[in-house]
Amino acid sequence: MENSVLQVTNLVDLLCKRGSLHPEKLVFKFLRDGEDDVVDITYGELDRQARAVAAFLQKSQMTGKHVLLLYPSCIEYIVAFFGCLYAGTVAIPAYPPDPMRLRKTLPRLQTILDDAQCSMILTSSQVLSFFKKIALAQSIGNIPILGKLGKKISSRFDFPNVDMKNIEWVPTDSMDQTLHQEWQNPNISEENIAFLQYTSGSTGDPKGVTLTHGNLMHNEKFIAEYFGPCSVVVSWLPLYHDMGLIGKILQPIYQGNHCVFMSPLHFLQKPLRWLQAISKHKGTTSCAPNFAYDLCVRKVKPEQKKELDLSSWYVAANGAEVIQKSTLDQFYEAFKECGFRKTSFLPCYGLAEASLIASGIKHNEEPKISYFNKEDLLSNGVTPCNSEDKNSTPLVSCGVTQREQKMIIVNPDTKELCEERVIGEVWLSGPSISRGYWNKPQVNEEVCQVQPLNWQGDEQFLRTGDLGFLHEGHLYVTGRRKDLIIIGGCNYxxxxxxxxxxxxxxxxxxxxxxxxxxxxxxxxxxxxxxxxxxxxxxxxxxxxxxxxxxxxxxxxxxxxxxxxxxxxxxxxxxxxxxxxxxxxxxxxxxxxxxxxxxxxxxxxxxxxxx
CATH class of the missing domain: 3.30.300.30 (ANL, C-terminal domain)
Known part of the structure; x- marks a missing residue:
């Protein structure tokens, strides 16, 4: 399997070199219908189109400013993301609005725009048209000739729309591609912020995690060490989420390989499409939260399995929510006839504040399952036991952290270090860890720049809010500190x-x-x-x-x-x-x-x- 890691320090130089060394090599293939309607792009084309977007941003004096990205899953989003990096702007990936939940999603989007202090919105002509129609519907009640009909139509849209007047909207699909010749390299350093990853929970006050080029390059190296060569990545994960963006878009570029992806909606409508894509395109690496594996077990029919060949899939990473042993067992039993191997499972642990991955097992290792007394776990005690014990419960190891990174377990109330097999809060320190949240100095001081009591080193730690313990050097996550609810891979x-x-x-x-x-x-x-x-x-x-x-x-x-x-x-x-x-x-x-x-x-x- 091909795997060529370049010695660069930032994402701009990374793609520039890929585009120069292998301009005709495929980098992304997008399944527009989740199946056979395919559009693709090479390293050279991605580099050239990103330069065109960047040149436009530079001419618009956006260097150093914040630019919101508002796209569905598509190649245009990836082009715009790298265009922001190439221009030296800070990209703000955002959730596209849900047409069925505009009262909820539009105010949240405006909150991100305001919090991130965005100067421009890059989008597609289709999305821009959608927002213009909302604005028109909201204003139609003010047209006297329409009378009650106009007011009735407007009443259906009586919620705040995203700012259409005080911020510039730019559809990149109609941008002049000859602009790439005018691009100037911004000479990015490791300390430059690449983008803000806004938290994906349902909170009305989303926080933007600041991620530098140095954070991201270190984490990409981390991922490569865990996953091994990712020759063909297959993904349905949202591109504006950390697992989808950092794991499925940036990692193939880091390794010089390619990714086949589809919209999350196409997966949710028909989970079989995910496995069909892996089978058809000989996918080697594909990651998903625990619920996605369960969904495939429930939805894929026996006769459909006969058409699947999953023998190429050797890294099936599982993260973003608590990993269940039963999920691993049931998925393996359901799809071993399709060539799926138990050693393909790669349980891991991560979060946006750690760029993405913080710990995991190495590829080609079977997941490590340990058994503990379930009654003791209820009271924060950790007692290893045999699987035959009637009071035992299995926990799936999230593996170990890598060099240059530190993971400690700390009593969240006393801030004292916990010994092995004592449940506490997971704290992290290292080059992958974010410097904090955008424009949240008090939160950063309390959460992102802390040390345990009597700590002798200079490291500043991130309080993850996750509870867990270390056993034989492996991390076992038992839940979220206090009350964070995780259902279906989402935080509530x-x-x-x-x-x-x-x-x-x-x-x-x-x-x-x-x-x-x-x-x-x-x-x-x-x-x-x-x-x-x-x-x-x-x-x-x-x-x-x-x-x-x-x-x-x-x-x-x-x-x-x-x-x-x-x-x-x-x-x-x-x-x-x-x-x-x-x-x-x-x-x-x-x-x-x-x-x-x-x-x-x-x-x-x-x-x-x-």
Whole structure:
């Protein structure tokens, strides 16, 4: 398998040299329909088109400024991303708006624009047209001749649109390609910021992780050491997410190979397409969160497996959420007849603040599965045991970190170092680790520039917010510190879900709601626990004795509205809703909800459910 790593220090020099050395070599192949409609680009073409975008940005005096990238998954996005790097601007990859959730996605997009202080938006003609149509629909109510009809149309779009007036929008698909001749190399250094990776959670206050060229080049080296030669990468991951951008776009260029990719929507519509692409294009490397492997097991039919050849797939990385042994076992059993090997699995751990990967096992090694006493784990104890033990539970190792990088486990409350087999917070330090969040100095001081007590070195550590422990040098992640909910590879902040619940029904007591996830049938599921106003439970109805009009709320009505509100605002299904009497939910002495205690009482069946 071909693998040629160049001795360069930044992403601009990397692609420039690839374009010069192998101009006719394929670098990306995009499956526009997820299957056979293919468009591709070579290293030389990508280099030339990136120079054209960069020259335009330089002529527009964008060097050193922030430029938002707003594209669906496509080759044009990759061209625009490298165009920003070539111009010495800071790229801001952003989630494209969801037409079905504009009330949610447009304000979030505007928040990123404002927080990142963007000076320009690079996009496609199609996306630009979409935003213009929204602006037109919002303004049509002001046209007198249309009267009530105009106001009715506008009322359907009564939400904030992205700024169309005070920021320049540039569709790169209609850009003059001869501009590449005018490009000037900005002489990028390792310390230059390449892009801001905005956190992907549902929080209304997204934070931009600053990633330098040095961070990224070090992490690409890291990935190559774990994965080995990535001759043909196959991916459906979003290009604006760290795993999709850094792992599936930058890594093939780092190694001088190519990537075949499709839209995430095409994968979700038909998971078989992912495996078909690996089979057809002889993919060697493909990564996904745990849920994607489960989805393939459930959705791919026996007769469809007969057409698959997965024998070329030797790195099947699994990350972005807690890795389940059952997922690895079930996927292997389902697809071993297609040539899939158990040694192809590569469990790993990473996060945006670490560029991407922070630990993993080496390719061609079977995943390391260890068994621990499950009752001890509930109380932060770690006791190794045999798989035959009835109280044992398997945990999948996320491997070890590499040289130049440090991983320690720290008591998150006392900041004291933890010994092996003691659960604490995972802290990281090294060249891949971000210097912090854009324009968040206080958060950076508290999260990104810390040291454990009595630390003798000069290193500054990142507090990941993840809980885990070290056993025989391997990292085992047990969950998220405190309350971060991870479902389907996405992060959901409980306070956002709790706020939604508080606002959806008058019977809910504000400040008395807890949201968390539990493992149900090998998948993380959302559980919500909440107090309702002083009530009498009688014949399945909740009677408020505090409200002036003595309203009665059917229990089913409360639950239905909660489910509907969470689905509409967070696109999540609720596994269980627990209604509690007043003043029964667990809180700290300062009045904060103790979500972990709520979860523990829920699992033990100790909640006073109405």
């Amino acid at each position: 902040y409980p306070q956002d879900i709790e706020k939604t619940i508080e606002l959806c029904h008058p019977a809910v007591r504000k400040g008395c709601v807890a949201a968390f996830s539990c493992m149900v049938d090998v998948e993380e599921k959302l559980i919500v626990v909440l107090e309702v106003k002083d009530v009498l439970a009688d014949t399945g109805r909740l009677k408020s004795i505090l409200s002036k009009d003595k309203d009665k709320y059917p229990v089913d009505d409360v639950s239905k509205k909660i489910r509907r509100a969470i689905n509409e605002n967070h696109q999540l299904a609720v596994k269980d809703i627990v209604l509690l009497p007043p003043r029964t939910i667990s809180k700290t002495s300062s009045g904060k909800i103790q979500r972990s205690v709520c979860k523990e009482n829920y699992l033990k069946g100790k909640l006073p459910r109405i």
